[in-house]
Amino acid sequence: MANPDWHRLGPVETLKQRSLQTVTVAGRPIALSYDEGRFGAILGRCLHAGGPLGDGTLRNGYVVCPWHGWTYQRETGEGEPGSTDAVPRYLLKQEGGELFIDLASGTHPRAASHEPHPLARRPERAPGALRVVGISTTVMDRQAPRYSTSEDLLGVALEAAAGDGAETKLIRLDSLRFRACEGYYSKSANACTWPCSITQMDDKDELTAVYEALVHWADVVLIATPIRWGNASSLYFKMIERMNCIQNQITTHNRVLIRNKVAGFIVTGGQDNVQAVAGEMMMFFGELGFTFAQFPFVGHSRGWSAEDMENNVAAVKADQELREGTRALARRCLERARDLVAAGEGAARTERGGRKANGSLK
Ligand code: FES
Known part of the structure; x- marks a missing residue:
């Protein structure tokens, strides 16, 4: 397992104020969510065409991409039921009222092969x-x-x-x-x-x-x-x-x-x-x-x-x-x-x- 690579995201109380936001850590966009008392962190780049997931919306525990509506579970990064797509998810921890993310903990992305449209x-x-x-x-x-x-x-x-x-x-x-x-x-x-x-x-x-x-x-x-x-x-x-x-x-x-x-x-x-x-x-x-x-x-x-x-x-x-x-x-x-x-x-x-x-x- 890779050595942890913890980065401070900011005060927990402040980050709780928004249910979904983009935070950029070491140049990487993270879709950080807060819902039902828990934070979730997944890569903020959609597998479809790179849409900014952190600028999307939350629906039933899923992040909805603002560009064309692909969805990912906000804590696991898994695509909607039935899909085998997944974006990386990251571990988080709270210490001294601050929230931290471990960039080394990212799971592997899974881009299911989508049959290209015939016009493509x-x-x-x-x-x-x-x-x-x-x-x-x-x-x-x-x-x-x-x-x-x-x-x-x-x-x-x-x-x-x-x-x-x-x-x-x-x-x-x-x-x-x-x-x-x-x-x-x-x-x-x-x-x-x-x-x-x-x-x-x-x-x-x-x-x-x-x-x-x-x-x-x-x-x-x-x-x-x-x-x-x-x-x-x-x-x-x-x-x-x-x-x-x-x-x-x-x-x-x-x-x-x-x-x-x-x-x-x-x-x-x-x-x-x-x-x-x-x-x-x-x-x-x-x-x-x-x-x-x-x-x-x-x-x-x-x-x-x-x-x-x-x-x-x-x-x-x-x-x-x-x-x-x-x-x-x-x-x-x-x-x-x-x-x-x-x-x-x-x-x-x-x-x-x-x-x-x-x-x-x-
Ligand atoms: S870029 Fe996310 S749904 Fe198209």
């Missing part, structure tokens, strides 16, 4: 034809559907891409049930994980289909939105807030999940603001790592005073130039993606060749 795999382009996903962000009653200008044009773009030999997929965002971003990033940059914390905790959340398409499947992503009061649709924003986890990987792990992919946009509205909406979308998707074809969006609007929406619908249906422009957008995006994929495959070949030459390729 390394993004690697599977061989095959170019792949285009169209994401429609308009909202309607799908039981009693209406004509949507943005969704119609998205269909035109996907048809053109398919005609060019691409595999295509349409995702109607309003047919997916998914939660709004709950702001894990606001707790800590590291609390906003990839895959998304919600996706990992809630297997009923259906945004997985969008993550899968964007990060793993597609070479080209076409996003279609109506203009609502000068902005993209509320569902578009609900989706992109959940994509902070993609961008945040660059901040927290220097890991770029989106490479060699192209984004294009379709923006339609009865009234104006096409440029502002497209500008916001380009900024956001650029921050995720997407690149753009030359002239990366098509837009349609009949101007500020065009309140006669039925004529707007008729105009889009009849506008052959707009439809041809939308097909051209799809083709430009594919062309750009073709170059990027070829460049990416060339770089991978060079890397493999280099590793083979220096004997590191197994």
Whole structure:
């Protein structure tokens, strides 16, 4: 057994005042708790993503991690019943009204192997034809559907891409049930994980289909939105807030999940603001790592005073130039993606060749 390594934590009476707190001892965060007349001390770093356990809450003798809710018995460090996870626990003693901790007494941590979420795999382009996903962000009653200008044009773009030999997929965002971003990033940059914390905790959340398409499947992503009061649709924003986890990987792990992919946009509205909406979308998707074809969006609007929406619908249906422009957008995006994929495959070949030459390729 290791020699004891006692450290003074402070006056017992003072430490009793808080049921759970973080104390840092020799650089180590300890979740110190006091409940039912007894102190408990466990390592204050959660096994999931490093959440600060001492800043969490106490529930029925368990410390609840403030980031995503994993729990550990406050005196033994054992995970909740049924879990084989455990964080180290430490011995404590009281002498002369002071509390001491023995850092050498820490038990071994046990991190049970948790099956990684399928999205967590390394993004690697599977061989095959170019792949285009169209994401429609308009909202309607799908039981009693209406004509949507943005969704119609998205269909035109996907048809053109398919005609060019691409595999295509349409995702109607309003047919997916998914939660709004709950702001894990606001707790800590590291609390906003990839895959998304919600996706990992809630297997009923259906945004997985969008993550899968964007990060793993597609070479080209076409996003279609109506203009609502000068902005993209509320569902578009609900989706992109959940994509902070993609961008945040660059901040927290220097890991770029989106490479060699192209984004294009379709923006339609009865009234104006096409440029502002497209500008916001380009900024956001650029921050995720997407690149753009030359002239990366098509837009349609009949101007500020065009309140006669039925004529707007008729105009889009009849506008052959707009439809041809939308097909051209799809083709430009594919062309750009073709170059990027070829460049990416060339770089991978060079890397493999280099590793083979220096004997590191197994
Ligand atoms: S539950 Fe503790 S870091 Fe996620």
